[in-house]
Amino acid sequence: xxxxxxxxxxxxxxxxxxxxxxxxxxxxxxxxxxxxxxxxxxxxxxxxxxxxxxxxxxxxxxxxxxxxxxxxxxxxxxxxxxxxxxxxxxxxxxxxxxxxxxxxxxxxxxxxxxxxxxxxxxxxxxxxxxxxxxxxxxxxxxxxxxxxxxxxxxxxxxxxxxxxxxxxxxxxxxxxxxxxxxxxxxxxxxxxxxxxxxxxxxxxxxxxxxxxxxxxxxxxxxxxxxxxxxxxxxxxxxxxxxxxxxxxxxxxxxxxxxxxxxxxxxxxxxxxxxxxxxxxxxxxxxxxxxxxxxxxxxxxxx
Amino acid sequence: xxxxxxxxxxxxxxxxxxxxxxxxxxxxxxxxxxxxxxxxxxxxxxxxxxxxxxxxxxxxxxxxxxxxxxxxxxxxxxxxxxxxxxxxxxxxxxxxxxxxxxxxxxxxxxxxxxxxxxxxxxxxxxxxxxxxxxxxxxxxxxxxxxxxxxxxxxxxxxxxxxxxxxxxxxxxxxxxxxxxxxxxxxxxxxxxxxxxxxxxxxxxxxxxxxxxxxxxxxxxxxxxxxxxxxxxxxxxxxxxxxxxxxxxxxxxxxxxxxxxxxxxxxxxxxxxxxxxxxxxxxxxxxxxxxxxxxxxxxxxxxxxxxxxxxxxxxxxxxxxxxxxxxxxxxxxxxxxxxxxxxxxxxxxxxxxxxxxxxxxxxxxxxxxxxxxxxxxxxxxxxxxxxxxxxxxxxxxxxxxxxxxxxxxxxxxxxxxxxxxxxxxxxxxxxxxxxxxxxxxxxxxxxxxxxxxxxxxxxxxxxxxxxxxxxxxxxxxxxxxxxxxxxxxxxxxxxxxxxxxxxxxxxxxxxxxxxxxxxxxxxxxxxxxxxxxxxxxx
Numbered sequence: 129x130x131x132x133x134x135x136x137x138x139x140x141x142x143x144x145x146x147x148x149x150x151x152x153x154x155x156x157x158x159x160x161x162x163x164x165x166x167x168x169x170x171x172x173x174x175x176x177x178x179x180x181x182x183x184x185x186x187x188x189x190x191x192x193x194x195x196x197x198x199x200x201x202x203x204x205x206x207x208x209x210x211x212x213x214x215x216x217x218x219x220x221x222x223x224x225x226x227x228x229x230x231x232x233x234x235x236x237x238x239x240x241x242x243x244x245x246x247x248x249x250x251x252x253x254x255x256x257x258x259x260x261x262x263x264x265x266x267x268x269x270x271x272x273x274x275x276x277x278x279x280x281x282x283x284x285x286x287x288x289x290x291x292x293x294x295x296x297x298x299x300x301x302x303x304x305x306x307x308x309x310x311x312x313x314x315x316x317x318x319x320x321x322x323x324x325x326x327x328x329x330x331x332x333x334x335x336x337x338x339x340x341x342x343x344x345x346x347x348x349x350x351x352x353x354x355x356x357x358x359x360x361x362x363x364x365x366x367x368x369x370x371x372x373x374x375x376x377x378x379x380x381x382x383x384x385x386x387x388x389x390x391x392x393x394x395x396x397x398x399x400x401x402x403x404x405x406x407x408x409x410x411x412x413x414x415x416x417x418x419x420x421x422x423x424x425x426x427x428x429x430x
Numbered sequence: 431x432x433x434x435x436x437x438x439x440x441x442x443x444x445x446x447x448x449x450x451x452x453x454x455x456x457x458x459x460x461x462x463x464x465x466x467x468x469x470x471x472x473x474x475x476x477x478x479x480x481x482x483x484x485x486x487x488x489x490x491x492x493x494x495x496x497x498x499x500x501x502x503x504x505x506x507x508x509x510x511x512x513x514x515x516x517x518x519x520x521x522x523x524x525x526x527x528x529x530x531x532x533x534x535x536x537x538x539x540x541x542x543x544x545x546x547x548x549x550x551x552x553x554x555x556x557x558x559x560x561x562x563x564x565x566x567x568x569x570x571x572x573x574x575x576x577x578x579x580x581x582x583x584x585x586x587x588x589x590x591x592x593x594x595x596x597x598x599x600x601x602x603x604x605x606x607x608x609x610x611x612x613x614x615x616x617x618x619x620x621x622x623x624x625x626x627x628x629x630x631x632x633x634x635x636x637x638x639x640x641x642x643x644x645x646x647x648x649x650x651x652x653x654x655x656x657x658x659x660x661x662x663x664x665x666x667x668x669x670x671x672x673x674x675x676x677x678x679x680x681x682x683x684x685x686x687x688x689x690x691x692x693x694x695x696x697x698x699x700x701x702x703x704x705x706x707x708x709x710x711x712x713x714x715x716x717x718x719x720x721x722x723x724x725x726x727x728x729x730x731x732x733x734x735x736x737x738x739x740x741x742x743x744x745x746x747x748x749x750x751x752x753x754x755x756x757x758x759x760x761x762x763x764x765x766x767x768x769x770x771x772x773x774x775x776x777x778x779x780x781x782x783x784x785x786x787x788x789x790x791x792x793x794x795x796x797x798x799x800x801x802x803x804x805x806x807x808x809x810x811x812x813x814x815x816x817x818x819x820x821x822x823x824x825x826x827x828x829x830x831x832x833x834x835x836x837x838x839x840x841x842x843x844x845x846x847x848x849x850x851x852x853x854x855x856x857x858x859x860x861x862x863x864x865x866x867x868x869x870x871x872x873x874x875x876x877x878x879x880x881x882x883x884x885x886x887x888x889x890x891x892x893x894x895x896x897x898x899x900x901x902x903x904x905x906x907x908x909x910x911x912x913x914x915x916x917x918x919x920x921x922x923x924x925x926x927x928x929x930x931x932x933x934x935x936x937x938x939x940x941x942x943x944x945x946x947x948x949x950x951x952x953x954x955x956x957x958x959x960x961x962x963x964x965x966x967x
Binding site: 211223 | 622
């Protein structure tokens, strides 16, 4: 698949208010073509609102939004033929079977790859003859995933797509998304499952209270985040170790602390005299990054 | 009402009842107030509109004997006193709305909670198996009693007599109790909440229509006892004030609730008594937006069509015997003749068509409001995330609403006209004119459907306006003339502007102005739906 050089999604200064409540407060987001972009944030941060603006369901109060080179509010039909969407909470029609719902959504989009449809139903072990009200949460989710992935589109917008899936199906999902990525599709993936984002995403944006507070590749983000040091010491340190943060030493002389990536040498120099008998230095996991952003100390990493 | 299962305590009922009442009070209060206003207003209006004895005699002679009105209100026993007028005007209508209130309360607090998953949370708590249904029934019972008490107090304060008002208010309570029982049963039978309330409301509708049919036909008195609403009528407030039929209603309600508990013991959580069959693996008809709109309303439409055919047949039967009724009461003949047209049967048929039109409008509004319900259930998001345009989505539903109301009017109109024509003795009633009148009534219904589209499209928060349109039209068309309202007020009703096809020069211009309103309302709906945010709960 070929891509135009312009970004798949460009959002600048997006504001959306519900009454007086600002759901989005000057949000900026850029997603390059062909990339899997992880979209992270605590509950109520504005992820779904951003996605609903991108889908043309909500009208922005301010800011510019470009989607696949078009205006998501104005060019609904042209844009929607080129994208597919999986909501985080799939509500099916009680009287319609899963198979009927998949066909309906595919027909409405105007593209449904029969071979893909059959393949995905088999891979996700979905019974397409069950009625909407009989599916469990995870199975409802599968119906929407099959409908979206069976479409031949450039952009997938996935809003917590795997909520309710069992670990086996989660693995199948990651596998299928990796295939989509290999075909060059752009994917906006909102998720709370860190391993999923770490495995799939090229770049990540973290949203908080309606604004993106951090964006970049996972390595970029890690580069800005302190490393975790655990060491077992022979002597208890008597003076303060200024180079380390969050220092904690227990009664067995085990030390845990964090350090800025740039000062790792200084940290080693400070710890060596204390006679280390064991040492692990681990990079920040996405989870650490997250907790740092989600927690109220988020400001310092900005 | 006593808890039906004495051996197993209804653990957890009390705290759940408290929370549910707190949540639901805001939804119940308007029903209690409006039904009470219906009763109190007839007492107030009576003194104002019919100040002296002559007016009251004229009222009794014309309206009381009009079979089209006994169809809606039941027989008028004594219109020469305010309480008698109230018993006639508010009695059956109030009982209908009280039943509707109870049905909605019971389904909302039992079955609907299962569909939304809320009940699962509750059922996992320390709560006995039957407690949730018990809470729903208790709530309906509390609302029923509250309605009775409030209506009694308000009506008496407005000048109603103590005994007749007591009996009348008690019939409202009794009706609410009976239909709470009906809803408790249908909540066990149906596979989802929407079907449960449709079944219960359908039962209420059938009871009401049968009662109307019996009242406006020449049946012996005992036939009235065949329908539950007939029992309430037999209390005869203001004339005989007989409370005994209320006991029958209470016994019936208790029986239904017991049956509901027995049925509940035999079904699984979230399922009806009838197991859901597997569906098709591939979409046929429902594979596009138009098919989907039809598919979602399929069951509802089938039930309504049967209902319309039934209405037409029953009412046609009454129309056929209109000659005999007029022979007994020349005054009513004069009234019907004054409404214009070539034959008395035709005049009666066109009045009945207006009543059917209001019923059709209620169906149309129900279909249109479904658009909003789907939106709140977040089923519209995935549809609009495809290449489906918003106007197309709205149009698919609008088509079903316009189409279904037109077909409903036609089916009822043809059945009504045919039966009336077959029974018409003097040959003055024309089949073509009857069906023609049914056809020209359709635009009147469409104005109300279009109003609902305008509201749902542009301002769904104000969706009650759609029902207000139907109720206002009903009030002005059926009740308006009884109050000698000014012409400009009566003209608000779209049904006032229908031409009379049997007259020598029908006023077709009325249809033009109705068409204008249909276009304007529909345009507002479509324009608004394009501009606004798609809502979600």
